[in-house]
Amino acid sequence: MNDPIKVVMMGLDGLNPDLVYQWKDKLPTLKKFMREGIHGKIKSTIPPITPQAWTCVLCGKNPGHFGYWDFTFRNEYCYGQPELVSSRVRDSRVDSVYKNLSENGKRVAIINVPVTYPPPEIPNGYSISSFMTPSVDKQFTYPASLKQEIRAIIGDYIIDASTSDTNFREMKKEDVLKRIYDMDNQRFELTKYFVKEKRCDFIFTVIMGTDRVPHLFYRYFDEDHKRYTHDTRYKDALKDHYRFCDQNLEEILNLIDENTVIIVVSDHSVQRLDGRINLNEWLIQEGYMRLKSRPKELTPLSRADIDWSNTKAWATGFTGQIYLNVKGREPEGLVVPSDYEETLDELSERLISITDEQDKKLETKVYKRKDIHTGEYSKFGPDLFIYFDNCRWNISELVGYDSIYSYDTPLGPDDAGHGPFGYFSAHGPGIPKLGEILEADLLDIVPTVLQLMGVPVPRDMEGTVLSEREERVYSDEDEKEVKQRLSKLGYFG
Numbered sequence: 097m098n099d100p101i102k103v104v105m106m107g108l109d110g111l112n113p114d115l116v117y118q119w120k121d122k123l124p125t126l127k128k129f130m131r132e133g134i135h136g137k138i139k140s141t142i143p144p145i146t147p148q149a150w151t152c153v154l155c156g157k158n159p160g161h162f163g164y165w166d167f168t169f170r171n172e173y174c175y176g177q178p179e180l181v182s183s184r185v186r187d188s189r190v191d192s193v194y195k196n197l198s199e200n201g202k203r204v205a206i207i208n209v210p211v212t213y214p215p216p217e218i219p220n221g222y223s224i225s226s227f228m229t230p231s232v233d234k235q236f237t238y239p240a241s242l243k244q245e246i247r248a249i250i251g252d253y254i255i256d257a258s259t260s261d262t263n264f265r266e267m268k269k270e271d272v273l274k275r276i277y278d279m280d281n282q283r284f285e286l287t288k289y290f291v292k293e294k295r296c297d298f299i300f301t302v303i304m305g306t307d308r309v310p311h312l313f314y315r316y317f318d319e320d321h322k323r324y325t326h327d328t329r330y331k332d333a334l335k336d337h338y339r340f341c342d343q344n345l346e347e348i349l350n351l352i353d354e355n356t357v358i359i360v361v362s363d364h365s366v367q368r369l370d371g372r373i374n375l376n377e378w379l380i381q382e383g384y385m386r387l388k389s390r391p392k393e394l395t396p397l398s399r400a401d402i403d404w405s406n407t408k409a410w411a412t413g414f415t416g417q418i419y420l421n422v423k424g425r426e427p428e429g430l431v432v433p434s435d436y437e438e439t440l441d442e443l444s445e446r447l448i449s450i451t452d453e454q455d456k457k458l459e460t461k462v463y464k465r466k467d468i469h470t471g472e473y474s475k476f477g478p479d480l481f482i483y484f485d486n487c488r489w490n491i492s493e494l495v496g497y498d499s500i501y502s503y504d505t506p507l508g509p510d511d512a513g514h515g516p517f518g519y520f521s522a523h524g525p526g527i528p529k530l531g532e533i534l535e536a537d538l539l540d541i542v543p544t545v546l547q548l549m550g551v552p553v554p555r556d557m558e559g560t561v562l563s564e565r566e567e568r569v570y571s572d573e574d575e576k577e578v579k580q581r582l583s584k585l586g587y588f589g
């Protein structure tokens with residue numbers, strides 16, 4: 097009998113598939129995985145935001161089952177999202193892959209995966225929390241003794257690019273870039289240490305630099321960026337960081353044995369940001385929100401003087417989520433339940449007609465929660481999700497702007513936003529040499545891992561097993577080429 101398959105899964109937060117394909121000749125390890133395994137774009141969650149996207153990777157279920165769409169969430173029908181997400185909330189609502197695997201006798205390590213604070217207690221396994229860890233003085237590892245052990249290997253654990261008293265957007269560029277590399281090096285070194293020393297069956301590490309670098313440096317390489325800045329020091333900052341990750345993937349590939357699959361996955365892309373729609377300001381202009389008094393400066397929604405009993409809707413989030421103020425549901429609800437659908441339809445129509453500041457049409461999509469997210473906790477979620485121009489425009493929820501357009505966040509400029517597709521590839525035993533796979537979804541990751549490792553896939557998981565996909569004859573590009581040729585030959589009209 098063959099030895100059971102093990103998996104090392106490297107989460108590269110925000111890795112942009114378009115850039116991976118564009119730079120693939122400089123990324124030999126990812127290119128090797130493309131040639132010898134499966135790869136493709138992978139559909140992120142709606143909205144494509146880190147905490148909920150990685151949670152979908154962990155549990156294989158849509159966010160309605162765990163009840164958060166952001167870093168914060170509401171657990172009752174209140175105004176705002178007062179609670180911070182945590183592993184405790186998730187683990188009380190859904191099973192994660194570490195539970196599925198450890199219950200089946202597998203040895204698991206979860207390193208720096210978002211929303212793993214407090215560190216999950218994995219029987220016979222390990223966990224190290226990520227950037228939502230309050231401080232390294234807290235207990236952020238399981239078992240507790242692991243904290244000293246990793247300190248001996250990598251020194252003081254760097255929680256994230258920002259320190260508790262420094263916003264990474266305001267740090268000197270060279271300092272923050274160095275800190276990101278130091279931080280990512282720690283995660284890669286820990287992964288290698290676990291591969292070599294811990295005999296784990298499943299290691300899942302998330303690297304955050306692939307998200308942090310583009311947020312800070314996108315303007316230096318994309319000449320279409322509104323704030324494109326020519327600076328030879330940072331022109332290749334993002335590409336160099338992708339190469340650094342590729343080199344580390346090669347080192348990990350060289351350490352694993354022939355029974356180990358390596359999976360690379362990103363939770364969304366990070367892409368150029370063209371601007372922000374000040375969505376609550378727009379709701380005020382359109383008569384959906386009323387203020388008792390206008391703030392003198394930019395003010396977060398939670399501190400704005402809102403006349404709730406005369407407000408129909410409020411907005412929050414990065415890409416734009418709208419909650420309706422429903423009578424009998426929210427404390428001072430206004431929209432009567434029988435008008436719920438009509439109000440959402442009317443709002444959707446008006447949102448889609450918002451142009452950019454030059455009056456140019458935006459490719460805006462809206463999604464009703466009930467059409468995309470099911471599950472016990474769906475009811476507390478936003479009623480409407482918006483993608484302005486495929487997420488090239490984000491939103492600001494602050495109140496007090498004199499226009500509906502802005503660029504900077506209250507914390508400083510942000511060069512990039514999140515796009516709706518991440519990247520994935522898989523390589524190793526049990527992975528067919530199929531090349532590009534279409535229509536993969538983050539929800540497919542756990543079923544794929546469990547199936548590869550011979551662990552039953554729970555029936556209520558929503559994804560499919562990527563390594564069992566049928567071979568595709570034509571890629572998108574090939575299909576276009578052949579259709580064009582047939583059309584020129586007169587076979588198509």
Ligand SMILES: [Zn+2]
Nearest residue numbers: 109110146363
């Ligand atoms: Zn992310």
